Every structure is written in structure tokens, then in C-alpha cells.
Amino acid sequence: MPQEVEGSPSNQSAGGGRSETSYAQGFDTGYRAGSTAGAEEELASQLPAYTVLPEVSARDVLAAGLQGFLPRLKPLLRPDEVHHRIARALAEGSPLSLVRLGDGELLALAHDTVLPLEYARSAGYFLAEAGMTLPDPAARSLLAEAVRGADIIGIPSSRLPTYQGLLFPVLRYYGMDYVPMNLTLSTINYALYEHGFLLSLLQHKRVLVVGNLAAELAAVLSACSVQIAGVITPVKGFADIPRVVSDAAAYSFDIALVASGIPAVVICQKIAAEQGRIAIDFGHLADKLVSGEFKWPVP
Template identity: 50%
Template sequence: MKGTVRAGSSKGGSSTGGVIRISKAGRTGVVLSRGKASTAERVGKASMAGSVIVAGKADRIGNVGNVGKASRPGGGIRVGKVARARGVGKTDKARRSSRAAGERASRAGGAALAPPAQSRLRQGPAPRRRASAQGRRAAARAKQRTAMRRAPKPAPQASSPQAMPASGAGPAPRQTTHPQGVVVPAGREGAAASAGSANGVPPPAAEHAVQAAGPGGYAAGYRDGVFAGGEALVAQHIPPDHILPAVAAADLIAAGFRQYAPSLTRLTSPHEMAGHIMAALDAQRPLSVVRLGDGELLTLAADTVLPAAEVQELAPFLPYAGVPCSTPDIRATLAEAIRGADWVGVPISRAPTFQGLLFPVLRHFGIDWSRLKLTSSTINYSLHQSRLLLPILQGRRVLLIGSQAAELGALLQLHGVQVTGIIPAVAGMADIPRVMQLTSEHTFDIALVAAGIPAVVLCRRIGGELGSVAFDFGHLADKLVTGELQL
């Protein structure tokens, strides 16, 4: 309903009273006035305001409290002497307030209060701008949540790689942080930091949510994501007309985890790995340590467990990592190297392009993961962080392979490491035969190979064909040379 209701009483010859203005949707709040005479209230765009209380002096009807653009909670209010009026001011703007604005007002519902008896008090434009910005952000977040509720997505099946949680738990070197705070895996310990990694770009829905929420909207997006990945999945298993009282998704996960706890597989620790490497060096036995990251797994997944076009979209960094195009020959060579390596580093992260691909890929190529000797794919960083790297290398003849070999060699020599050979950059998988020929011409005890995806094949062949120890050194070489990490 709409209209004007005038109420008041007479006392001692002076009248007091108030004017109540009700907008189209009935959402303009109550306007009260008090003083020596009746006071009129003019409401501008006030369809979203709550209750507005205005106080001021007037000898007669004529002191007008002006509420301007109060369509956001906490919007600016001006109270003071303005032009006299004979009655309730024009309310055309209030009448033109949209129904959508009224609906937003009903959610806002806050009361804006003006201090009494301060006719010249003004709140400047800055508070109004801040209130307006807060209102826009609140509306955007509400719109985002509504859109997500109206378009629920089915839970992925457990047999698909995408069924794995997207939030990885791997060590920091295997991940980067999105500017909006989203943690995503990086390509081979940061190889894709500049070129983009498998999950370096948020999916379209998440990207839209971040943009829509604006500054400070990440918290709301995070809450929605936690709900969609937890309680919403639980709800899909609850039959119609039933509830599961007082049991949270976290409780169900904990109960299920206890059931699968016997399936936990322990990875070889950094200290254990250092012991195996030093024992092989002392006994002059061959040993190969390779590592699998998203680059290796996406190379193996192309046209096997994922369409090649999807892999190309997920992994634009693959050419940088040594595989311009994943071919059947490359995949077969890489799978054979994994099968024959002495130790295989696997990702701890359960993200879709890490563990989400690891087991489907191994299964496709007939590799029984339970027969592999496993360590972490970040074992190179773990050895460094545990202060085990230099003890392994000191007193040994070291061959360095990769684009940072010369700079790394100079750094290692400063720390008493004997560098007996340097082989510069490896030009992808096709360059492996040339590198193997050069490697056979050097005398060394251990080879540190930092050559992207070809390092897996090189380490396996150096150990198997040349009888030496070969370690997939990865981007630890870059971080040591740049000084990001210290020996």
C-alpha cells in the first residue's frame, strides 16, 4: 500500500506530530519528527532505508530533514534547516524507486538515526561513498550466492581424475598462490610460474565469482566453495524427506577416513632417501631417483586418460618443460623410465592434475604403483631443507646437466663440492641421445639433472646404462642460482 498518514496531538497551544510516508512496496521506514511544531520529512531515494528519525526546530511546518540517496545501509543523512514547506515534500523519487531496490532494502533493514536537536549536522560525501561501495559489494555477493544455489553441479564420480579435491596439500614449492588467495599447483616446482600451470587459471565459475565479489569478496567465495565441496556433496546422498541431524561433513569425512586408514602408504623420508643415495655412492652402485609432477603426468595423460586438446589447455607450459607435443613414442619412453627407476617421487597434492592423474595414468600404462619405491615428488627440496644436500655431494665427483649447470657448478664449488663436468641446456625429449653421449664422456659419481620432463628418462638411463647415481634435481637448481634458496 502507499499513502501519507499524519498523526499528532496538541499540548499547550503547540502541536507536535509526525508524518509517515509509505512507499510502493511498503518498505520506506517510519519517519518521526519532534519539536515545537510539526516537521515534515522528504524522502529522496529512500526505498531501502530503514527507520529515519529526524529532530529539529521549526516555528511552523517548514523544517525539512532531507534523506538523500539512502538506498544503502548506513547511507549518508543530512539533518538541518532547508527550504520551508507547507506539508509533506514531493515524493516522486520515492515513488519511482524500483521494486528490486525495495527487495534489497528488505534484506538491509537497518535503521539510520540522526542525532536529535542538531539542525546543522552534516555527514560529508566520503561516508556516503563508503556506504555505497559496501552496498554494491553486499549485493554482488548476494547475487553470486543466489546464482550458485540456482545452478547446482552434480558431484564428480570417484573414478574420474576430476573427482579429486582441487585444493592441494602438497609442500609450498609445488604450489603457487593466486592473487585472490586461491592456492593452485604450479608446473614442476614453478616451471610454469610465468607460463601458467595446469591449474594456474581459476575455472570460469570461480573466476566470475572472484570478479563479481570484488575486493574482500574472497571470504564469501571461500565459504560457498567449502559448502559446495562438503555439505552439498553430503546432501546428494541423503534420501528425500530425510535429514541427518547434528552430523557435519567433516564428521563424515573423519569416519570414512578411519575406514580407509589401512590403505595409507608411507613415502620414503628425506633422511632415509639421503641414506640410500650415500650407500649407493659408497658402494659405487647405480641408483636413479626420478620425480613426477603435473608436467610428466599431463604428458602421459594426453590421448590416454584425457583428450589431447584438454591437456594442451591445462598445460601450456609443456613445451618449456621439454615436450612440445605429447606423442605415443614420448609417452612410452616416459612410462618405461618410470617403471625402471629405482625410486619414484610422487605428488603429495591431491589436486586434479597431481594425484588426480597419477593413479589413472599408472593404471593405463600397466604400472603397479604398489611395486614402486616411492618418495615425495619434492624430495629435492626436502633434502635441501633438511640440510642433507651438501653432505651427499661433498667428497663426490659431480656432473651437472641443465640450463643452470654452469652457474650451479660455480656455487657448489664455493661450498667445497668437486664439479667434474657440465652439460648445458637439454633441448627437449628429442635431445636425450646427444646428452647421453656427452654424459658417457665424463667421469663422475653422481649426476644432478635439471632438465624438465627429459630428466626422468635421463636419470633412468644414466643409472641403468652408465652405472652411476642420477638424481632429478629439478628447479632447485634455479632457486639456488638466483639466491631464493641458500646452500
């Protein structure tokens, strides 16, 4: 399943350099080797002085130790469960917002709160392209309230510092208890597509498409028996949210697909809460469908 990382630069292969695949493979190999070495060194630091632990790996110790923490596992909604909840909301005509938190959203929430501004700026060098320029406390507050009010929240599987390493400190800072939250993976948009659930939800429904690629995505969806109720484009950052939400209210639709970077979280939650509709944070899945990298069978 793809790992959606907002704003991460792609590697270039022009000029005789290494290919993007080669870079990716090299990074993956290096990351795994570094992770293994770091885990082994951490284990060594925990052993009593003048002892060794023969023929036992850090992975073995982790597996044995994890058993004691299994009661603390937080279940995440699987793709079939998310599909069921959306289908039920469509059948009942009830509102539902599905939003997703990646490194961009978490850095936006963390700047000048959990993290110093300059650190967030450095780690979130791509945030302006994702719809938010730091510092922006007003946008940060809007984003926090949207997360608080969302029905289903996608979270990253990665435990790296700007992913789960930020998620739980951010939730704690804003006083959000994750235990009762309906959580799924932040790549749920891809999972719904890959399992065939997304097209079944959209076909023969009135769909509002929102984002900078909305017109192109609408054309792809139309070819798959999806009725396009309207197109709202472009979305120019957080300042554009009131206009987008107001424009959405003028359309009659069953479900909205929103691909507009970080503002999508707020737009989806507002469409659901204020207009009683279903709204899905569609993300870079829009790009992949428009480019043809991902395809749906045409009836």
C-alpha cells in the first residue's frame, strides 16, 4: 500500500544520475540496516555491565516484551469497516467526515505548540505547497477543531518522529482522548481503492469533487458511471476554506471528494458537520487517478 507523504520531493534520474527506483531501494536498504543497528545498540545499552546476551536478537527481545503491552493496543478500522460505515451513512442520509493526518497535518498542529516554530519550519519545508505557511495560529486552531469533530481519522502507521512520534503528543496537547476515536490508517484512501470499495461507493451517486485537479478527476469518475454533481476548483490554502464550503452548499450531492492538501481536513469536517453530507479526504489518490497510474475498469 502506498505511504502518502505530502510534499516529499521525488528523485531525478536525468543527467546520468541514479534512477528514482535505485534511490528508493538504496534508501530502504540503508534505513533497514540503520534501524537494525540502532535497535541492537539500544539493547546492548540496557544489559547489566559485564554481560552479553548470546544468540538473541533485538527483534527476539522486542517480540517477547511486546506480549506485555498487547492489552494497550488500539484497534484501527479496517478498509471493510470504513466502507461499511460510509455505505451506511449513504443509505441513511447521515453526515460523515473521513479525514487523514500525515506529517504535514501533524507538523501544522505542532508548530509553536508541541514543537518550536523553527523546527517545524525545517521539518515541514513542504507545508506551503500543502496549503499552509508557518506560523499560522488561526489555521492551526481550525485544523485542531476539525480533527476534534471528525468522524473517522486516518493516522500514520510509521512511528518516525514526524509521524506517530508527533501524533500522540499533539493529541495530548489539544486535550483529545484517542481511546474513543474512530481511527484508521492515513492511507485508507488507497486501501478503499485497492479493495474495490471506493468505486462501489461512488457509482450511481451524486459526487462533488473539490481541489486543484477537480475537473480532471471528475472526468475520470464520469467514465466510471459516477454522476458528477459539481466541481469546485481551485482551493488556495486556508484562506479559501470559507469560499469552498459556501460553494459546496449550493450543490445537491451525496458525497464529496476533497483533494486540497492540509485544508482538506477542515473542508471535509465542515461539509459533514454544517451541511449534513459525507466528505472524504481524497489526497494524492486524485493525482494517481488523473495521471493514469491507478485505473478503474470502464463499464
